[in-house]
Amino acid sequence: MILFSSLTDFLGVLILLYGFVIIAENFIHSLIRHLQVQSLILGFLILAYGIYLKDYTIIALSALTFIFRGFVVPEILIRDLKKDRAWEHRELETKAKHTLVMGIILALIGLLFYRAIYSTLQTWDAAIPFVLLLLGLLIIVMRKNAIAQISGYIVEENALLYLGLVLAPMSFLLEVGILLDIIGAVLLAVILGAEKEYGPLEIEELSG
């Protein structure tokens, strides 16, 4: 039990730290690699829960995370980016430094807010995914490049799976994971298709 909680705490902290690394990254190549590492760590975390709870659906979810988020999504993105030399450089317009400062402030506010939630949940286990969720949303809102935004979405997905795992290991978690991965794949297909046709997609603002 102590080994399990130490391991999950360690992996959780790593996932959160990678959230900050993703926020601060200007280069799209490196951003995708960081995302890949974060997803792989999440895969190990899910696997640890699956083995500890002896739940085969959770173990299947970890396999799905390794394959899809840890391998398929990053490799497709990297392969696509290699075709276009524009991506060897920084994101066309970036707010990474501002986003990092905002991220640190948001994480602190999130932790303060979580203190209020703690009286309800009676567990600190959900604090890390809760802060990670806020960071994911921040990336979506602050970054303009579509690929940077999808990284925010995947960070948010990772946080939600993590939360589901910690709070209520549920019967439909595997289905949720599959659906979220399909959405990731569709987003990816949209970006890749659109960028081939119209060049790098830089969304000015999300309000339209």
Added chain:
Amino acid sequence: MEEYLIYGIIGAVAASAAVSLIPRKNVGMFANMVGAFASFFLSLSLYLHGYYTNSWFYGDTVALSLMVIITMTYLLAVLHSAVCLNDVKDFYLSPHYYWVLLPLFALSMLLAVSTPNMGYAWFWLEASTLISAALILVERGKEHVESAWRYILIASAGLGTALLSVILFGWATGTFTWVNTDVSRGVELIGVLALLGFGAKAGLFPVHTWLPDAHGTAPSPVSAMLSGALLPSALVVYYRMFTVLHSELLFHLTVIVGLLTLWVAAFLMIAQKKLKRLLAYSSMDVMGIATVGIGMSFVEPGIMRYVLILFTAHALGKSALFLSAGVLKRMGYRDIADVKNLASSPLTGFAVVVGALTVTGAPPFPMFFGEFGIVLSLSGHTLAFMALLGGILLSFLALNYHILRMLFDREQEKMHIGLKHSAVPLTAALSAILLSFLIYFSIRGWLI
């Protein structure tokens, strides 16, 4: 018997999608027509049979009404698509995918509103986001890609918040079934997250920003389904959560969010220049009124019947308007200011007038009865009563001001829109009038 009807509805819609996979001209269209007619009449029949529930299906009046609304909007969308899809010049996705995605969109909503499991309701709503985003991409153009991108990103981020509320719901109750369930801990937290999350999908303020873009660029039958069926479906899933949580704080918050949505939408409507964006904001204002109704169901559960009238009338009225707007867009009229002398085209003009009067709650059109019931329920709360009434009046003036200008500004030569393009909007408008009669003859019993 009821079980067979349910299998029939779901089977008809699913079979339409499966048959449409055959990439031959007109196969998808005919499959969808058969599926849409069958599912609509079967859902109407199920509604008349009344309450039915089993382990995977929960069919109370709310769910059954929503099923009728979804299949009805789907039917109108299919009929109009059969005409207007030929007008699309440049496809981004192959047209036969359109016929596959349209029934899948209807199916995801049917399953979302009828499941007794909150987790699966979330699952199907999220699936509907994915499918409808693909439908926005049917036509080629950068604006379509950007709109689909914004929609899927904002709606999915919102539904992420909703998933968090569902996870907490499971944590608090030990089950994801909302039927006969009590929540004793974390009620406010779950409720606020659900309002924010499902509210994003229903176009509620302040998470409504995807709505005008998606409605504005989607093919008009898809806009009609997004507006008439998807927004109410998301609100109904929230209503399920709201009923189980039964929190006074959430009651106040829901009414406030509803009123804010109504007012913000009404102000945005005044300044609109694009026709489909105007209609999108009009949908937002109706969802605001419905949200107030859902909030008031905390005090008076019977108020939901007025919310259901609102949804039904809105689906018909907004179908008439969006489908007409789609025809105008194909003729090159995107801006409201460009559309003049629409009254010279009597069939489309009639559909637009009836549609506008219906969605703004003018008597004797059906939405009036729904709005009347909701406004009346607030009579004990003077401030909220005035705010709701004021918002309704403002949105009435905002939409009808633009519509009147489009109809009777005679600076332009006569506008000719043929019967083929007017037929489905006209059918929706006539159905709205028929619904007024049905409500008029049945509502007396409710008021006593």
